[in-house]
Amino acid sequence: MRKNKKVVMTSLVAGLMTAAAIISGCGNGQEDNGKVTIEVVQYKPEAVKVFEALEQKFNETHDDIELKIDSPNDAMTILKTRFIREDYPDIIGIGGDINYSNFLDSNMLMDISDYEGLDSIKDAYLAVDKELEFIPMDGVYAVPYMANAAGVLYNKDLFDEHGWTIPTTWDEFTGLCESIQSAGIQPLYFGFKDAWTCLAPWNAISVDLAPSDVCAQVNRGETTFTEQYREVAERTKALLQYAQDDPFAYSYNDACTAFARGESAMYVIGSYAVPQIKSVNPDMNIDSFVFPASNNAEENILNSGNDLQFSIMENCPNKEAAYEVLDFLLQDENVQAYIDDQSAVPCKEGDFELPTMLSGMFSYIEEGKIADYQDHHYPAEMSVDALIQTYLMDESDNALDTFLNKFDTDWTRYNRDLIRKVQEYQEANPDEN
Numbered sequence: 001m002r003k004n005k006k007v008v009m010t011s012l013v014a015g016l017m018t019a020a021a022i023i024s025g026c027g028n029g030q031e032d033n034g035k036v037t038i039e040v041v042q043y044k045p046e047a048v049k050v051f052e053a054l055e056q057k058f059n060e061t062h063d064d065i066e067l068k069i070d071s072p073n074d075a076m077t078i079l080k081t082r083f084i085r086e087d088y089p090d091i092i093g094i095g096g097d098i099n100y101s102n103f104l105d106s107n108m109l110m111d112i113s114d115y116e117g118l119d120s121i122k123d124a125y126l127a128v129d130k131e132l133e134f135i136p137m138d139g140v141y142a143v144p145y146m147a148n149a150a151g152v153l154y155n156k157d158l159f160d161e162h163g164w165t166i167p168t169t170w171d172e173f174t175g176l177c178e179s180i181q182s183a184g185i186q187p188l189y190f191g192f193k194d195a196w197t198c199l200a201p202w203n204a205i206s207v208d209l210a211p212s213d214v215c216a217q218v219n220r221g222e223t224t225f226t227e228q229y230r231e232v233a234e235r236t237k238a239l240l241q242y243a244q245d246d247p248f249a250y251s252y253n254d255a256c257t258a259f260a261r262g263e264s265a266m267y268v269i270g271s272y273a274v275p276q277i278k279s280v281n282p283d284m285n286i287d288s289f290v291f292p293a294s295n296n297a298e299e300n301i302l303n304s305g306n307d308l309q310f311s312i313m314e315n316c317p318n319k320e321a322a323y324e325v326l327d328f329l330l331q332d333e334n335v336q337a338y339i340d341d342q343s344a345v346p347c348k349e350g351d352f353e354l355p356t357m358l359s360g361m362f363s364y365i366e367e368g369k370i371a372d373y374q375d376h377h378y379p380a381e382m383s384v385d386a387l388i389q390t391y392l393m394d395e396s397d398n399a400l401d402t403f404l405n406k407f408d409t410d411w412t413r414y415n416r417d418l419i420r421k422v423q424e425y426q427e428a429n430p431d432e433n
Contacts, residue, residue: 035066036321041082042093043075044308046275050341058328065321067328083108090316091325096125096144096306097376101132103311104141110312111139115323117330118143124368125347128306131213131372134418135425136432142309143326144347146338149288149361150204150270150303150373153277156285158185158265166289166360168297170235177242180265188239189264190247191255192392195385199375201239201268201291202388204303206232207371208293215377218411219422225411226404233400235293237392239268248393252276260284272307274343274357289360302364304345305372382414 042051048071058067070089072078076099079092088108094100103109112118118126118140125144158164162183167173177187191197206214210228217223240247244264253276259267260280267273274286290302310329312322328334335346336353343355345365354362364370378384387410391403412419426432 033066035064036318037066037068038091038318038321038325039089040067040069040091040093040310040325041075041079041089042069042071042308042310043079043095044093044342045071045073045075047071047308047338047342050338053337054329054334057334058325062324062328065324067325088313088315090318090322091310091312093145093308093310095376096128096132096142096309096372098132098379100129100142100309100311101134101377104132104137105134108314109141110314110316110319111141112143112312112323113138113140115140115143115326117323117326120330120348120350122347122349122368124370125306128370128372129309131216132376134219135422142306142311143330144306144309145329145335146306146308146342146344147304147347147370148271148307149345149358149365149370150200151268151288151291151361152204153259153267153269153271153273153286153288153357155259155262155265156287158262159287164265167292168300169292169295171295173292174238174242181242186244186264187242188244188266188268189250189255189258190239190243190268191250191252192247192389193250193254194252195383195389197252197255197269197385198236198388198392199373199385200270202232202236203373203375204268204291205235205293206374207301207303208291208299209235210374212371214374216422218408219415219419220426221419221423225407229404229407230400232293233391233403236388237400240392248389256280270303271343271345271355271358274355286357287360288358290364300364302361302370303373304365304370305376306347307344309347379414382410 051069051071055067055069076094082088121144125147126140129142129144164176164179167176180187206229209232211217214223214225214228218225244250255267256273256276257280258264260277268291271288277284277286290300292300294300310326312319316322330348332350332352335348335350338344339346339352339354343357345354345358346352354365358365375384387403387406391399394402396402
């Protein structure tokens with residue numbers, strides 16, 4: 001296991017981190033009033049109101065710590081700019097994605113293995129973070145706080161009216177789509193004009209059909225995307241026959257609006273879309289189910305990742321105060337407040353009231369039968385969403401092979417340094433291969 005105590009900035013983000021830099025201190029965190037100040041920067045501006053309430057509640061109940069929570073727009077860009085200036089907050093609240101991987105690889109985050117609050121976090125979400133490590137590392141570097149879930153949202157009133165049952169296999173799902181079409185109703189609606197929405201069905205299908213650590217396997221030279229993603233790509237494209245005409249002409253907002261108005265029976269998207277849908281039709285009766293991409297129902301897995309997690313910066317001068325802030329955020333009533341505000345899935349064990357529109361996914365959440373979003377491992381520079389969009393629009397006979405070959409070629413291009421680092425690690429640690 002690797003644990004490099006020297007803090008070196010290494011290719012944090014292409015174009016932003018171009019040289020190594022030694023991380024320095026961020027001040028003593030002490031206010032003139034004698035209180036220790038803990039600054040949190042979190043990346044979800046849509047949650048600003050609940051964090052403002054949590055900040056106020058904390059400060060009203062703590063005499064020795066002043067909590068400041070900032071929820072800026074474009075928080076990741078702001079954080080990366082601050083890191084370049086060596087101006088670090090104490091705690092960052094970010095998603096479990098490639099940004100977390102880069103920060104971790106740059107040795108910017110504190111090992112919080114001794115934090116007792118980790119005992120209350122579901123193992124499945126801690127495991128998601130371990131898979132985001134480019135190279136195996138000793139320790140724990142984040143507290144998973146909230147997850148989201150992606151699969152199929154459906155119009156429950158339509159399903160009840162027509163007696164449609166929830167599918168548990170791919171064949172049952174396509175059969176359902178055909179039954180919905182026969183009833184003169186549109187089965188699916190997509191907003192593929194916004195390339196990022198192409199990742200929603202891709203991720204939901206890939207968790208069933210590809211290994212959760214496929215990207216790490218490719219980096220180690222054990223497989224290729226051409227081998228692992230063929231069926232994923234085929235089934236993603238197969239959905240187009242059940243979508244509206246020219247889904248590439250409609251945006252995410254268009255798709256949410258259409259589903260809210262009953263123009264389709266189902267919508268393959270994440271739980272994050274529900275607030276947008278409800279803004280159009282507050283009374284819509286929405287439920288959900290796990291996408292059944294496999295013909296073996298036992299292989300179905302919920303696509304769920306760490307939507308928000310907290311990491312303490314390596315050079316935070318007030319570790320115990322930072323732990324006290326984490327303790328506060330993990331209090332059940334505060335976790336529930338966030339769930340209620342954001343329709344989120346808690347990463348903490350407990351008897352929480354989950355959003356009713358996730359009822360079809362409850363058992364998977366409770367059992368920890370989840371796998372992370374594949375795109376959380378993709379480098380932003382590779383623009384996989386646009387790559388998938390181009391493939392879905394390609395009607396040529398060799399579209400599939402063209403797409404898979406480009407995926408492998410681009411992966412090598414944009415991950416050359418990482419692949420070399422992984423191979424060097426393998427050579428130095430042959431017993432772990």
